[in-house]
Amino acid sequence: MPLTPEQEAEIAAQRATPRPTLRAVSEGMEAHLYRAHPVLDHGFVRVIDYMGDDAAIVQAARVSYGAGTRHVQNDEGLIRYLMRHWHSTPFEMCEVKLHVKLPVFVARQWIRHRTANVNEYSARYSILDREFYIPAPEQLAAQSTVNNQGRGAVLGGEEAARVLALLKADAAQMYDHYQEMLSQDGQQGLARELARMNLPMNIYTQWYWKVDLHNLFHFLRLRADAHAQYEIRAYAETIAACVRDWVPLAHAAFQDYRLGGVTLSARAVEVLKRRLSGEEVGFEQSGMSRGEWREFCEVWG
Amino acid sequence: MPLTPEQEAEIAAQRATPRPTLRAVSEGMEAHLYRAHPVLDHGFVRVIDYMGDDAAIVQAARVSYGAGTRHVQNDEGLIRYLMRHWHSTPFEMCEVKLHVKLPVFVARQWIRHRTANVNEYSARYSILDREFYIPAPEQLAAQSTVNNQGRGAVLGGEEAARVLALLKADAAQMYDHYQEMLSQDGQQGLARELARMNLPMNIYTQWYWKVDLHNLFHFLRLRADAHAQYEIRAYAETIAACVRDWVPLAHAAFQDYRLGGVTLSARAVEVLKRRLSGEEVGFEQSGMSRGEWREFCEVWG
């Protein structure tokens, strides 16, 4: 359980006091506000604020497609058109602010998405909590033999047990030493900005993260993908579920054109056209590299 | 009057239907929502949406300044501290979306602020309205003799009259020709994306513009400045008035540290220190260029 009773009470209080607004309201997103959606063993995603809804995307796009254009185009059709043709600016008109608690090694991947605003809890200024990510046994996988940056088979019980024991003992010991170095009991106490360097990268940090919908979709496309590391994918999927309730039409278009879509190279288009016309086309005739061909076959057989 | 009765009715309708929300609400900003604040002769600024308030800045900053720190620091003090020390990320946690109608030559200056989201009315897709910026006589100024990119004295009545007559007649003629080229009456009609090239840069365009508070302050610092061109300054001042009602504490800090503040070079610091210790320091002793010295004296005499 990631939250203390005090924190739970604070969230309940925030959810107890609706106020009137003239802004666009998404009922689906109001249901998520402030609630902590658990992720991994101690992490969470909380929606703190949002701006806009499906209609706001259409409204912004129609500034660009104003007077003199066809009026009878429903919102869904326009949103799908915008997504299909990579008109990204109307999706940028929606914004969301999240409070996320996550292990440092996940935060390091996440931060590479630069087009977002971030306020992270400062370990120069404050003392981090004793909370570490320890994977569930079914997540303890061996190095993949085909993918240099992926996982293979789940570890056997004994090896898994050894790994878990190491991770737990090391985290505990490092945190004990962190506290010993900080302690001002009978000594000066090391500066926080120095002591933190002894903490392992599975310690939890937290941040406020604010991003527009276009850049969030880009994040989700890369991080909710099957090739993303499981630990960040768990966050991406939790966020995606909130997005679906927030902007259902935009999310459906994203699902169809991005997450479920496929990008073909010119060579791949050529191969498919020849196949459609009845020709047998194998690896030798494809002009592709081994890796490309393997990826091509995963989709097209 | 920039809006049609239909548009006014639409705005009234939007303002008539408050809905409950659990998000942060700024009463000051709610009063502005959707209303058209007139700027120049046909332009306007409308607040379409906003995210956050003064408390949201503090809330985001306190993620970075969490457990283990002093609790009794009031919001105003923290906001002033953040502004003074250039901690920009908490201000990025507020966001605003505006609908702006503005002349193209102003839009060209404005768009140079890249850290914002924009949807502009498309003249490839739609036909622009017959609306042009014609300066008020008191704004018709001569080229400055001291500042290559500024205005000097107001033009004399006869010269001003000649200029106004030219601007009005040319705008009318160009728009007539725009319509003639577009017309499909007895001819094919030129494509919109080509016909638009005949329009002058005082024609009005419009866009949705979304920006976070930190970048908006940067915009205001440059564009609400006395050295900015009057026409964009008029927009900046209208926006600044909305910001003051939205986040009064942040706006006051911005006023004190940025708009009303002064940046001194190392040389200028040196001169001031010598003066404070009773020394007479003039241009020759300053180590400054003529331009620097003139700007220094504007502040310090």
Add this chain to the structure above:
Amino acid sequence: MPLTPEQEAEIAAQRATPRPTLRAVSEGMEAHLYRAHPVLDHGFVRVIDYMGDDAAIVQAARVSYGAGTRHVQNDEGLIRYLMRHWHSTPFEMCEVKLHVKLPVFVARQWIRHRTANVNEYSARYSILDREFYIPAPEQLAAQSTVNNQGRGAVLGGEEAARVLALLKADAAQMYDHYQEMLSQDGQQGLARELARMNLPMNIYTQWYWKVDLHNLFHFLRLRADAHAQYEIRAYAETIAACVRDWVPLAHAAFQDYRLGGVTLSARAVEVLKRRLSGEEVGFEQSGMSRGEWREFCEVWG
């Protein structure tokens, strides 16, 4: 001819004095440096500087794929892999700086690509030259009847002649009036920042534009596309030709995966799979909208 003899001489002088450097050098790009590639009737693209080459992309990627990985992976294979899997950061490690002369209405489209650095010639500060884009007759097309933001058939001779006459006469008159307003002969002379508003949007401006290779590819994908307006496409194609000489491997991968590639929605993948298995699938069975289906058939018949 866009350049004066003095400007030509300056370019020749710059090209006459090679100097030794230890940096990565692209022979293909050295051949372009400073030369003015003509675009449209008075415009140009000049390569002013560049950083990196194909090897620099590989070198940067190998920081991320360092010790312990397969060593025998040739540059072309790695570059194609990076492009296929949307690993954009290694392409960001190359940079190019261009000097571009272009009509204002093209500049307004171009500037929407925000991830670039720009210094534009200032009409607040300086007086613009008397140069306007007048389309070649074969570019004078009617409004498209199927695409709200595109061109259809070329205009008939008489209509084209009328359009050209209007564009030329209007540009000349506006520029004459611009000069009259600026003139300090017997009058004060209007400030440049005001007089410029009377100029039409086919007047030429110029800027320095600096961008990394990843963002340049994004620009080229959108602007060298058949749906882009001809006038900006002319610039994109000129730039693409320089890029091909600069980073031939990266350009070939871009050509295969982006320009010549196709993005399929989940629905389109489904239709193709059914067709590949021998099924007849038409519009009614596709689940697509009319527009999607039309675009699908353009590629797949």
Add this chain to the structure above:
Amino acid sequence: MPLTPEQEAEIAAQRATPRPTLRAVSEGMEAHLYRAHPVLDHGFVRVIDYMGDDAAIVQAARVSYGAGTRHVQNDEGLIRYLMRHWHSTPFEMCEVKLHVKLPVFVARQWIRHRTANVNEYSARYSILDREFYIPAPEQLAAQSTVNNQGRGAVLGGEEAARVLALLKADAAQMYDHYQEMLSQDGQQGLARELARMNLPMNIYTQWYWKVDLHNLFHFLRLRADAHAQYEIRAYAETIAACVRDWVPLAHAAFQDYRLGGVTLSARAVEVLKRRLSGEEVGFEQSGMSRGEWREFCEVWG
């Protein structure tokens, strides 16, 4: 010594083969190319590439300040003018690419500067080296009692010895366990993307970092500042020394207006003016908070 003999040989080879170029060349920067400037105990900064020089800043600015302006303005004067008036775009026309080896906790601060390009060595893909930052004894300081995010007095010898012993032993143990978990000797071997979570934040990582001069100055202003954490300041100062050799005029202006400059609030301007006119103004009359007043007195006494 951060580099192996093989790496040293590679650098020597790169420096041995100058090639002719027509681009702008900075002799001062050529002397730095590829060389490893040591930072901290195992880190370094290497200049990999650069674009532009002082003249390139002026050249870009003069597009904005072209025909019709004063010609006799020397480069230094213009560069100082641009810096003084926050005209940032000409400085963006220079670019530099660095290879940096740095502890993870420093990398986490550094990456918050978003306007830069980064390729980091991937611990999903590769195995990190056994190298950890262990502070020099004179850097082992106690938590500051006046600044929540700073250091106070240096630790006493015995306490320092205890801290160093802990840091060294923990790093060694964590790395041993990292290797044990990865090992495929008699077991499957944990995936790299998981094993890395057991590493402490003083382990070294490396990346390619590319940034324009304007954003680099912003980085240096914040990170070469006395309030920055020592460990990142060490990198900032090494980079600043390279910048001084690369663009000496721009660096001098930066030194005078930014690093050595002072920003005054409107209240502080008021206090200084009253003092200059002979008035005694103390804390009570200043209108400042305690913190502001303390910072004011650090500069003005």
